Amino acid sequence: MVRQMRRLATVLAGTLATALLSLGTAGPASAAPKPAPSGVDITGVGLTAPLRLRADTQPAQVGAIIDQVNFLTGTGMPKGPKPADLGPKYTVVVLAGETPKQTYDLYPKAAGGPRIFRPAKQPDARKTSAAWFLGRLSMSETLRAAGAPLERQFDTVSGGVGGGERVLPEDTLDPAKDLDEALGDLQHLLLLNVGVMLTITVGLAGIALLIRRRTADPSHPLTRRTR
Structure with a gap:
């Protein structure tokens, strides 16, 4: 047993x-892990034919475009800027092999910074909701490098999410104006210091005069003690 x-x-x-x-x-x-996208197709303003980028021949361009949309998660924002403030639109279709999987509308020149719209209807029939997202500051330069007819931006910081079209205002690039402002600030600081010193000096002089008057008075207790 x-x-x-x-x-x-x-x-x-x-x-x-x-x-x-x-x-x-x-x-x-x-x-x-899911297989990496095989490429992207881009259509939009100024393009007479779609830009067909493939990972096997143009890996850098494909990776840069995917980087513009691979961070989109959650519900996003239900409403975006007004149509008049969106600027040119570029539609990006992400491929797996030659099969479209996702599609996004990119607005690199939108007022207040680049925007991305994710349509509710996706090529792979996955369930999602229509939503707006803040795009990366590098969106315009990335699309331009891929072949979109966009003006070059020299002062755009690569990476990051959200923001405007320009990081540095035009007037901050004027060294003469910066020097004038610095000298003006220095002058104001010196005048403030002089004013403070004069106030302290007048105050000390007043105190000394008050003490002298009191000590010169024969009836003052301090004068009697010294005698």
Whole structure:
């Protein structure tokens, strides 16, 4: 009886170990990473034909375009800028092989900074909601490098999300104006220091005069003590 119980326990332990091992090996297989996009198609203002970028021949351009939309998560914002403030639109379709998977509308010249619109209807029929997002500051330069007819921006910081079209205002690039403002600020600081010193000096002089008058008075207690 004891031997039968030991054999049964051994069989159960072996079965449990096999099941746990199969679960451990099945987990990573189910969580296999998604394949990288094979390319993107871009259409929009000024393009007579779609820009067809493929990862095997233009990996840098494809990676830069994917970087403009791969951070979009959540519900975003239900409303975007007014149509008159959006500027030119460029539609980006992300491909897996030659099959369209996602589509996004990019507005690199939108008032207040680049914007991205994610349509509710996607090519792969996945469920999502229409939403607006702040785009990266590098959107215009990325699209221009891919072939879109956009003006070059020299003072745009690459990366980051949100912001305006320009990082540095035009008037901050004038060194003469900066020097005049610095000299003006220095002059104001010097005048303020002079005013403070004059106030302190007048105050000390007044205190000294008051003490002298009181000590010169024969009826003042301090004068009597000194005598």
